[in-house]
Amino acid sequence: MSQTYSISELAKALDVTPRAIRFYEEQGMLSPERRGQERVYSSRDLVALKLILRGKRIGFSLAECKELIDMYDPTGGNAKQLNRFLEKITERRGQLEQQMLDIQQMQLELDTAEERCRAAMERIP
Structure with a gap:
């Protein structure tokens, strides 16, 4: 059985607030299971939050x-995801250089x- 986390465990592990985690969940970036009112986060959610x-x-x-x-594919080696990540890194570097x-x-x-201001001040009697 894979590791699971409560919202407070996940927040503490990555030094974020539970509110931030709920926000990313609302954005469709995390998808915890529900056990009644409790959110149960998987290892995949942990990795996704680290990526965010x-x-x-x-x-x-x-x-x-x-x-x-969304490109994450645990069975496919993630070559597409990694290539896209490299493209994004290159784009970001270009933006930073500019x-x-x-x-x-x-x-x-x-x-x-x-x-000019200092020169003008020197001319003022």
Whole structure:
């Protein structure tokens, strides 16, 4: 029998709130079994939540995380999922590189504005 988790066990294990777990469940990203009022999460839910949290840390949207989770196939080796994940990583790197260029450009513009302001202040009697 595979490992199962209560919502509080899952929340504690991954340092998230039960509310966050319920939110991901509402989004269709987690699918616990129900035993009366109790939610029972599987190892698959644990892995999915880990993927969600990792995806958030590296800047993926919830839709992108859901896409990757939905591609999970424990019997198929997950080659499609992993290839898509690599594509998403490449896309994210490109976005970050563009953001770094944008930040560098903004810093140059700030430097120019600052220099002009300081020069103008020196001319004020």
